[in-house]
Amino acid sequence: MSRMGGFDARELRKLRDELEKLQEPEEFMKDCAKELAARLLRMVVQRTPADTGTLRRAWTAGTSSEGYANSVQVNHSGNVYEIAITNPMEYASYKEYGHRTPNHKGWVPGHFMLKISEEELERIAPAILEQRIYRYFGGL
Numbered sequence: 001m002s003r004m005g006g007f008d009a010r011e012l013r014k015l016r017d018e019l020e021k022l023q024e025p026e027e028f029m030k031d032c033a034k035e036l037a038a039r040l041l042r043m044v045v046q047r048t049p050a051d052t053g054t055l056r057r058a059w060t061a062g063t064s065s066e067g068y069a070n071s072v073q074v075n076h077s078g079n080v081y082e083i084a085i086t087n088p089m090e091y092a093s094y095k096e097y098g099h100r101t102p103n104h105k106g107w108v109p110g111h112f113m114l115k116i117s118e119e120e121l122e123r124i125a126p127a128i129l130e131q132r133i134y135r136y137f138g139g140l
Contacts, residue, residue, distance in 0.1 A: 030074040032132055033081040039128070040085060040121050041068060047113035049095060058089045085114070 041060055048056040060068040075082045098110035 026076075028132075028136055029081050030076070032129060033074050033083055034070055034072070035132065036121060036125055036128065037072065037083040037085060038068070038070075039124075040117055043117035043120060044085070044114050047111065047117055049111055049113075055087065055089050055092060055095060058087050058092070059085075087114075 045056055045059050048059065050056050072083050075084075094108075094110075096110050096112060096114055099108050100106070101108060
């Protein structure tokens, strides 16, 4: 306030100008989903057995996890933002969950590379998103 009974709107205008600089909330949410997808891909690739490397490379089709995650489509429904992470190799599910041996007398245990990576991401996601939100509102 510049004087008694008066009103100084300069700070409100400054706040308005800062708010206009913010990225659209929808795009911000999609970027958050892509960052989490990129982190999940890095984790799952590191956990994937690398007998020949084919299964490991198939997670990202030979590109970096960030490049892959930025190129995928984010599906949005209600409050849910979703990115599908898949491995097109025919035997990926057998490595993930385990399988019977060819003679059906034994069992090869699964590696659970995606399941374990998802659980780890669920634990660290709140901190990652908190940092993103802080940066989003950083200058205000």
